[in-house]
Amino acid sequence: MDKLELQVVGPLLYVARKQANGTDTIRPLLLAKDVVRFALSRASVWLSLLALVLCLSCIGLAVFAPIFAQTNKQDVPNAEGVDDSALRAELLAAWDRLYEKRNKLGRPYESSTWVRTYRDGVLVEEYRTFTKRNRSCVLRGHEPTLAKLNPGLDRHFIVCINPVYAFHIERENPEDPWLLRKVVLASAEKAFAQFEAQRQGAISGSRQRTNFGAARLPVAVYDLVASSEFTIRRLSGGQHADYEMEVLLENRRPVQANSIVSGYRTITLLLDKRYDYWIRKFCARRQSPRYQWGWWEIHEECEAIASGENVVEIPEIQKTICRIHETQYDAQGRVTGKHATVHESVPQGSQRQREPRDEEFTLSYYGLPEPAGVTWPKPRPWWLYLSLTGLALVVMGLALGTYLRWRRTRLAQISAN
Numbered sequence: 001m002d003k004l005e006l007q008v009v010g011p012l013l014y015v016a017r018k019q020a021n022g023t024d025t026i027r028p029l030l031l032a033k034d035v036v037r038f039a040l041s042r043a044s045v046w047l048s049l050l051a052l053v054l055c056l057s058c059i060g061l062a063v064f065a066p067i068f069a070q071t072n073k074q075d076v077p078n079a080e081g082v083d084d085s086a087l088r089a090e091l092l093a094a095w096d097r098l099y100e101k102r103n104k105l106g107r108p109y110e111s112s113t114w115v116r117t118y119r120d121g122v123l124v125e126e127y128r129t130f131t132k133r134n135r136s137c138v139l140r141g142h143e144p145t146l147a148k149l150n151p152g153l154d155r156h157f158i159v160c161i162n163p164v165y166a167f168h169i170e171r172e173n174p175e176d177p178w179l180l181r182k183v184v185l186a187s188a189e190k191a192f193a194q195f196e197a198q199r200q201g202a203i204s205g206s207r208q209r210t211n212f213g214a215a216r217l218p219v220a221v222y223d224l225v226a227s228s229e230f231t232i233r234r235l236s237g238g239q240h241a242d243y244e245m246e247v248l249l250e251n252r253r254p255v256q257a258n259s260i261v262s263g264y265r266t267i268t269l270l271l272d273k274r275y276d277y278w279i280r281k282f283c284a285r286r287q288s289p290r291y292q293w294g295w296w297e298i299h300e301e302c303e304a305i306a307s308g309e310n311v312v313e314i315p316e317i318q319k320t321i322c323r324i325h326e327t328q329y330d331a332q333g334r335v336t337g338k339h340a341t342v343h344e345s346v347p348q349g350s351q352r353q354r355e356p357r358d359e360e361f362t363l364s365y366y367g368l369p370e371p372a373g374v375t376w377p378k379p380r381p382w383w384l385y386l387s388l389t390g391l392a393l394v395v396m397g398l399a400l401g402t403y404l405r406w407r408r409t410r411l412a413q414i415s416a417n
Helices: 032-040 042-075 084-103 188-204 220-227 382-416
Strands: 003-011 014-020 024-028 110-118 123-132 138-145 154-163 164-172 177-185 230-234 243-250 262-270 279-288 294-304 319-329 336-349
Touching: 003 319, 042 319, 084 230, 138 188, 154 188, 164 188, 220 230, 220 262
Parallel strands: none
Antiparallel strands: 003 014, 014 024, 110 123, 110 336, 123 138, 138 154, 154 164, 164 177, 230 243, 243 262, 262 279, 279 294, 294 319, 319 336
């Protein structure tokens, strides 16, 4: 009886027939009887078992893979790329409540902050900013002590807006007189519109709605969360999962040349649930468009250090630290430069008791002439009213004393008679 053997020649399967005379004949496995004989051989049994295992594995994956996928989807409530509209509405509502609480506490009439900037570990900038406001006017000032990073900010300046006009004054040293750089009258509606918007925003407090917590943020977080350009989803619970929550914002649109917001690709927020999602930490990744010379990437991290954990309504910021790491690339993607910048902001105090007078927001208050045609009502001389009041009291006292003496004299005369 002939003996069949399995041989592999190239990519095809062949059957070698051992004949009785010892010669071998090789032909392709095509005949039905050869296929049957091969299936009954010992090698075919192992191949059949392997084929069965593979078949059962495929059936198992087809049946159980959707089940596992559904389970994982339930464990992670918001998969990547999916916008959590409920979380968005929750954050905006909480920040609205925080805004109302801050307004009830009252915003300071005057405040100041020291800012220091370090570039690659070297102090390159130091200045003090201050603000002043009342019910109708607003003022902000800048007092530098060191300006190596931005030489254009080495001068003292004040920008003030009142209902009649807005002005910008500067001086080089604290002992120098103020110089008028710009004045815009309210009658020039188009030019005054941007100043009027700033004045109304500072008076009403709407500008304070943009960021809650980590100050000196480069972008308005409230507006980004409310924007449809960013998707939002919940991450982990943070280091303190009982009261902290991490939120991720991802930009849906590509980077645009003239849009700062479009450059923000991802933003991570660390929020404090005890204080209506007060922002404790802000981390962002920014990217510029691709130019002929290359592009740049920036990683920003801003952290607010609050004053203890015994606050009731809103934590009081003691210090804000912003770390910025910038990397520059050429057109081929090679790194051409790296810089690390750190900004430190330390509030110096504020006062809420005395509301500044309107004359403190005028040019004449700083020794400069008022614009042509602008006259401010002169303040009433309080000393005159005080003097008149004192004189009236003296006259009343003399009259009362005269009357009492006359009355005593009259009663004595009646008693004598």
